[in-house]
Amino acid sequence: MADSVHGAKAVSDIAASDIVETVPSALIVLDRNLIITSANRAFYQTFRTSPIETEGCLIYALGNRQWDITALRTLLESVIPHRASVEGFEVEHDFPTIGRRTMLVNARKIFSPGDHDGSILLAIEDVSEERAARAESKRNWQLTQSIVDTIRDPLVVLENDMTIVTASKAFLTIFGITEAETRGRRVSELLQHQWDVPALRHLMEKVLPENKPIESFEIEDNFPGLGRRVLNLNARKISQPGNHAHRMLLVFEDITDRKQRERDALSLTNEISHRIKNNLQVIVGLIAYEAKWTAAPCVQGYKTMQARIGAIAQLYDLISQTSRGRTVAVDAYLREIAKTMSASLLGNTSGIDIEVKAEPVEIDPDRAVPFGLLVNELTTNAIKHAFPNGSGHITLCVEQVDDQIELVVTDDGVGIKDKDLAKSPEKRGSDYVAIFVRQLGGTVVPSKQGPTGTTVRIRLPLLLVPSGGAEPLAA
């Protein structure tokens, strides 16, 4: 208790004038006739005046009548007489000494004991910079909004809590929503909750805290007045310099037409593929029918023919899976060929394995089929003839050497004996290899053959689509 009394006395020992002198706001005291009786240091500094010029002066007459301001007269003569205090009265004026300023004036009537007329304490705060910053921010916002409104894709800006701050005109027009319906609401709450998708919500929640943009999130739904549409949603974090608050830009791209074109193209591809495969099936069937009535020694030839037709069909599938628009990725293509051959000719229990070592080079689709048939022929030869004991290793290698593609097919089998070449099936196989190499405009590079194993090295011209000319398309 004693401490408390002591503390109160200590505070009262601080002179009121000391407090007045240290506050940053400009303070002046006026008597009932609006004569300045005193002012603090902040006032003199702010308005570049002195006590001699100030004290005893009618406020309107101060500093060459620069305080003779209509708004101030209204405050002092019409508002103050009827109220004990006024706060936040804003006065904008061009002061000759300090230029154009916005002042925030707080006024309070103060009464000393025995003083019935009382005085007026005016606290004047220069808020010019804050107001200028606010005006600048407003101008920036208007500029941003006008840019947003010129973008044809609908978009919204979201707060940290996922509520909409602003929506572009395109968004409001396309989805038939008013600005009032969007403001402060979440995207998932709009329309008939078409965007209320858990996966989208999950991704959106990561955009701001983890700075993870959303790229191409597709939503297909019925939208009122629009019908069935496919929308592509993209979102990213946006930051304002000097502002710690972050917002999210969510853009809606209508890809319905593009999607329909893709579906039409896929449908056409399926239709063509169906017809090609059926025609190949008819050819295989014709051969099967002929083989049925053919003498036994010739049947194997028919079967080989059927297998080669099957290989062409498989290559068409692989090309569609590995094509990048106008080119085919050789590395992926080669892996698919190896996988398919392993499955069809070797099976899971085979002791022969096929390894692919390929650089990422590309060839045009026109050459992809003969290239695939060449690889198919060389690999089939190795599988059939290199490993009489049923186990071994085949390597398919492709690399770019200057302006050529080098294809090397190697096995660690028994090797080629000269007498083997005289046998008819191998002779035919090597004839096919020579034909495919000529078709591709390449050459067979002589390779030194060891006592075991076989290496076939073929150089083909690169003939690539010019760099940047390939347009990636869906396979």
Next chain:
Amino acid sequence: MAVILIVEDDVFIREVAEMMIQDWGHQTLAACDVDEALTFLRSPQHIDALFTDIYLKELVHGGCDLALQAIALRPNLRVLYTTGNNITDKMKALLIEGMHFLRKPYTQHQLQKSVKDLLGA
């Protein structure tokens, strides 16, 4: 020997398949579309297996739909699909789990192996 219902809209392909399957000692029934196949499946005719093309006439997944209806009618029926098209995710979703598949063009050897696997499964 088994009774196999072959559903294929291309007459030549269907008849060559019938010829091959008959050569291996099986009995065949032939249909060119879903409706014709369902007529067999709804009849009292004994059928061990269905060998169907997926793309039937204008129906891109006609064979998939047929197989689903066939299994609903005859739960023990064995199914072998064939198609020349790439297998899309949508197609995969429509295939009956554990059923057999043969890519077009297929040789008699490949069809024989598939039929043997189908009936032996």
